[in-house]
Amino acid sequence: MRDLPNNAPRPFRHLARAAAVALVLLGVTATATACAGDDPDSLTVYSGRSEKLVGPIFEAFTAETGIALEVRYGSSNDLALLLAEEGDKSPADVFLSRSPGPAGFLDDLGMLATIEDEVLERVADTDRSPDGTWVGFAGRGRVLVYNVDEVDPADLPDSVFDLTGPEYAGRVAVPGSNSSFQDWFTLFRLRNGDDVAIEWLDAMVANGSRFYPKNGAIVEAVGRNEIQFGLVNHYYNFQKVAANGDAQRSANHGFAAGDDGGLMIIATATVLDSSDEQDAANRLLAHLLSDEQQAYLTGKVYEYPLALGVAPAAVLPPVPADRVGAVDIDDVAAEFTRTIEIIEASGILDQ
Amino acid sequence: MAAAFALPGGYVTWRVIGGTESPLALLASHRTLAPLWRTVQLAVLVSASTAVLGTALAWITTRTDLAGRRFWRIVVPLPLVYPSFVGAAAFISGLSPGGIVHDLAGDLGFDLAIRLHGLTGAWLVLTLFTYPYVYLPVAARLASLPTAFEENARLLGDRPARVFTRVVLPQVGSSIAAGSLLVFLYTVSDFGAVHLMRFETLTQTIFRTRLFDRDRSFALALLLLLLALLVVAAERTIARAGARRGALLAGDGTVGDRRALTVGLGRWSVPATGLVAGVVGLALVAPAVSLADWGLFGWIRSRRGGASLRLDWGDVLGPTWNTVWIAAVTAVVAVAVVLPVAYLTTRHRNRLGGVVNAVVVAGFAIPGLVVALSLVFWTLHASPFDALVGSMPVLVFAYVVHFGAQAVRTAQVAVDTIPRRMEDAARLLGAGRVRRLATVELPLMLPGLAAGGGLVMLSTMKELPATLLASPIGFRTLATQVWDTYEALFLPEMAILALVLLGISAVMTWLLVVRRSDHLR
């Protein structure tokens, strides 16, 4: 039969009403919990580091201070975007980021408070922002991961510049789109100038270096000898070895001290300017940088401790001399945009 | 209602207009056009291959005497539940040298020297993980179709293969189109698989530039949305033309009037079983074996006194329960929300219906991150609602806006399947609008709605960015825990959580989709 405009069904008011009621009921319970954030005895943390890594640190903080922590975990970049969207209505007091990039992004938006000197002074001045809006609390080193069956340790390169040589043709993995790599490349660029950086990257592309999206994927690929070398964070190989033991056929190699290939990527802690709990927030940062938690970070999570006077775990490669933050970056966003442009133009992402 | 679905689009447009760079200049640059072309290429390929695969699997599992059909009907839709990054990662590492699947095959004498990446890799992985978008609606449609036409055709001497192309295909055409559309939109919005396969699509560029080049990122998101709208409109045009052609066949046969006709597979039973088992093996079992390999390794290691598993019952049970109820609630709310849209668009075929349809369906093409950000943006700027930021309703709302599209087309098909005479009969027996809906239309639409709700449910269970950003703080689902452990590279723990996710998906698929669609048989 034909369509019957006159007899056609009317919208489902009842269903809609029922759905609305359900939503409101859900909302009441949910807002009740959300209100707990206003409790002066609790802090809200946005964490770009995974719960498996920093969760124990938070638990220890609550046990020590009685201050409960409400934590939203997520990718650092996503959380930074969320914070930008929330603006001064954000419930967050503290934001932990994998690298200084997202912190710089928020700093540019004027959303970060200045951290107390006492906290800032726990680390070397290369490990904090010059204006005191972020402080590093753990480091991951940029290293060269290699396949232990295919590569003789004696042949390992001293410098990242060696990787453009013929003996590495088609054998090196580059995580061109990875944010840690981009952090490193930005610093590399600023220290050596754009011309040298572009020349190096183009030479890598010409040398048949392969693009992999993630550090973890590179370590896996190297481990199974899909490729023999990779520019990665040191951290991944430790986790792989922890999981797979001797079956993991990859190892880390640090470039020679002072080489531009080595770099420390700093995980940063920031306090939101909109937070009403500046004191408690600074206490949390101080806790992150306490000897005990720093020892946990290096001993259990295999990261480099940044608090002065805490030694890195013995199994870690030598501490890279350079770190993000060592070079003063005026306009973080502009520099990272430039980095992305160069990386895209090089064609490495299509390799 | 549709306005709610337009929120992400409105947000993206607002951001693009408010940006400092000219959107046109951004969109026209080669940096934009190359990923756009790759996106279209991939989406078209994946849509086509899933259409074939999903339809074949649906027909084999509903219309033939395939052994163990009930079992297959539960497991065939399951690959949908792998979060893209987990599925692709497990898939790649399983098939690569050192991976368990590769090594097992090696022991059996096969050399799987597969180097999956780029277009081919992304195509294969996405096809394997998204064919359920076609399979579920087509299987639901087949389950509710009268078999009379097929029987007639058989009696007229057609062989099953001919019956399939001449009779079955025209009847399920709209369901195939609906499913392929979802696959297209999923592919366009996918991040995980293309990322791991090193195939730079629009979404990849959006994610890469999201923090340091927000203008471009939003301009690309808008481009993605426009592409989606275009495809949705095209699909609707095709579907309507098809509906006109298939009207006579599809007719309004009595729903599930008899036991479905089964085609004896005969000598084809081995290839058919091979196809179903092969697909399930690749898409479901291979990643699961890799996961089990990782998980088991970690468990054995901890048993032998090595590093202990950093996972306790609390890490599993709480997130499992959260996953189950939020997915079920979202599925029900999504179906309730899209049902009026389905009625509007099928019973009133006018321009408004077309716009509403496009807006709702295109929401699926927007990356979850953008959906979550847009809802935070709008709730914060809609004064009485700003208290709701980070609450369950906003989370459910975000899921519904993002995934409602998956229920829309199956709901539309379901509405279309209700014989008009059933409604007429009920009206003449004195039943008003509400009673007709509750006692006649909903029961008749149940298989279709359940299939749509099932898709929403499976998607919700694995959704990540929206869950991480829009959920109440501290709300953990299995997907967030899988992601967290994956980020920390705690692979054994990740594997165990992913297997739990897989297990409860199987249970819920059985409860909500398979059992429901059998209900009318």
Place this chain on the structure above:
Amino acid sequence: MLNKRVDPARPSAQDRAAEYLAVQDLTVAYDGPAVLHQVSLEVAAGEVMALLGPSGCGKTTLLRTIAGLERQVAGTVRLGSRVLGDGRDFVPPERRRIGMVFQDGALFPHLDVGQNVAYGLPRSERRSTRVAETLEIVGLAGLEGRRPGSLSGGQQQRVALARALAPRPDVLLLDEPFSSLDTSLRVQVRSEIHHLLLELGVTTVFVTHDQEEAFVLGDRVAVLNEGRVAQVGSPDELYRRPANRWVATFVGDANLLAVTDAVGTCQTPVGPIPVADVNATGRTAGGPAELLVRPEDLRLAEGSTGTVELVEYYGHDAMVRVLLGDGSTVHARTGADVRWQRGDPVGVTYVGPGAVPLGV
């Protein structure tokens, strides 16, 4: 006895007046041109009215408009003293108290037989004995628990009838209720339902394209053509005194013999035929016309009016086609003992009561 148990709503004494269900000047149009043009029809209380016509004539639309499933552009539908719809006001179908049986029954496949029959009952009555009673009436006692899908076509139609009757509707509408049944079953179910309708005395309107069905079941028959009522009358009236040539041929086999002046007794190729005074529309005969001669009005005998061209044997009778001298043919119905064979010379004579002249 049946009446007492079932008691479908009986029209009040006042409603029993000639027009119980009245349709006046009804015009129905979908998006395009009108499907029904100013149709008027009156159905008396307890009467069974058949709507007969070729497909596309608008008979189903008329039925659905009475039910309220379609809305008229103009015109009125009245039931007793209630106006159900008049172009402005419109009583929705769920409040019309009209029962309807659809072509294929349209039973709810997800409900069992008992639930189907109880569907139209008020909540309080759904668990009463009403369901069982009604099922018994249609001869399906005890099948409450069965699913519609497990019933035969004839049983499904009877369940549909029970479902329509259970709420005691004021009017029962049947939309080609037997067309989905096999030929043998159709006749059986038809006479069962015929019997039932007479027993219950419920006012009924039914649609059919089958002239035999209309004549067997209908107290009166309305013939529709191209959206207009061509003629309303008892089966006998329609058959014997059709209003025009179209009705004459549609309701039965007809020989149409042209004459120059249809008055008195006319000479025709089959001999002299007396002309009936008036046709059904009351027009006085005279002038050029065609005389309607039904095959049973012709008798065959020895003779040489023509030659037997074709014999169709039906068992209870036979139809013989005779080629006449002028090259035209006539059909004659004979008894079952056919003595003629193809090629035989044969004499044809008119034995009817007088032929109706139809305008040319």
